[in-house]
Amino acid sequence: MPWDGDVGLVTQPIRSLKINPDTTIVALCGPPVMYKFVILELDAHGLPHDRIFVDLERRMRCGVGKCGHCQINHVYCCQEGPVFRLSEIERLPEGLS
Ligand code: FES
Numbered sequence: 001m002p003w004d005g006d007v008g009l010v011t012q013p014i015r016s017l018k019i020n021p022d023t024t025i026v027a028l029c030g031p032p033v034m035y036k037f038v039i040l041e042l043d044a045h046g047l048p049h050d051r052i053f054v055d056l057e058r059r060m061r062c063g064v065g066k067c068g069h070c071q072i073n074h075v076y077c078c079q080e081g082p083v084f085r086l087s088e089i090e091r092l093p094e095g096l097s
Pocket of ligand 1: 061064
């Protein structure tokens, strides 16, 4: 059975959503380049960054705080995440890169 839902970039359906910023929470999981563009769309809806959660699990190796591979500045994703509020990590220089 062929897919009859939306296809294409995830930013396009977000653009047409009716979002109440006071009652909406967003969880993002996917390629890092997507986060930047989805966040721009959510900003256009006025969604506060403390209501957007991002998964940074891709940075992990050992998962137990030993290798430092997951480290974003002083934050160890494997110990403190891997899911963070955007408002918690956006000020870190390497937060979403
Ligand atoms: S994955 Fe090794 S320290 Fe976090």
